[in-house]
Amino acid sequence: MSTPDSRSVPITVLCGFLGAGKTTLLNHLLTQTGGQRVAVIVNEFGAVNIDASLVVKTDEQTIELSNGCICCTLRGDLLHAVDDLLSTRDLDAILIESTGIGEPLPIAQSFCLTPEELEIEPEDGQAPIPNLLGRVHVDAMITVVDSAQFFPLWNRQDTIPGDDFERGFGELLAEQLEFADIVVLNKLDLAEPDDVRQLRDLIRITNPRARVLESTRGVLPAEALLNTGLFDFDHSSQLDAWMAELDKEHTPESETYGLGTHIFRAQTPFDPDRLNEALTLGLPRNVIRSKGWVNLGNGVATLWNHTGRQLALETAGEWLSPDEAFSELVFIGHDLDPDALDQLLNRALRA
């Protein structure tokens, strides 16, 4: 982990689905900042009452970015807002609350790459996008989870209403869970203990380096969340990291409390029609998450990303050579039947 410049201001980013408790946690944190000079940037999506400007200073320490998402359309505005803060005051920390549908990875990237690398162009009349490298650094990406609503949302079959990218609920929740340095399992007062245990298992398997905290109404000591130095860009949610961690952490089924894992590997390509056929009935219900590469024999590496009741197959570039093409899928679920899963998939391979 690289050590940030001592003058560089730490940024803590709060992500988490709509209503998970981000604002509640943020407010609780702000009661504990003592004499520290903390600025807050809140990204409200679809807020009305905001006039022409996308950036509104609501009080001394808060800036609101509205009508867009800081992980996509408002990335330039986010960098400008932070630049303005740095040039007008001495700060000890910046806290950013993302919208509920914000993805953590692109937000973190905004502070780890130059504007050229980010390929963000200023809008008409806007000043050039500032380079903040060395002036700020991400201290931690925090995901707040509504522990009572997590699995019902995870298992929804529809896509998030109004989402420009038509992402499924599970896809976004997985992204938020897997790209986090700290996960706060909030609304503990409303959650079933079994759901909390299952959430802990899911995080332990898919994001083993995350610090997991439990809370009701975001009541947590600031020390556990601020100035942690936990962020490490190299440990992103990239598939390789996910698989590597999984290989490392793999424990035999019998030793795992709730969720177990199974890895399917094949060199023979899948037959797209057979695969389609095999999947028409869906994956066994006890599989709650699976991810990996599939080789459809077409020279293209295809990413398999399944959460709850949704499976997305996406092309993700070409194999370096046809010999390197392979399929490797990691399944996570309860009481997995490895033979049944292998049979289901083996039947879909080319004859």
Ligand SMILES: Nc1nc2c(ncn2[C@@H]2O[C@H](COP(=O)(O)OP(=O)(O)OP(=O)(O)O)[C@@H](O)[C@H]2O)c(=O)[nH]1
């Ligand atoms: N019972 C219970 N309610 C909570 C808890 N944490 C937050 N809430 C309530 O849940 C609702 C949503 O909390 P917020 O903090 O606004 O959630 P948010 O993530 O900021 O929501 P968005 O900004 O809409 O994405 C509020 O009514 C909170 O008072 C908790 O631990 N238990």
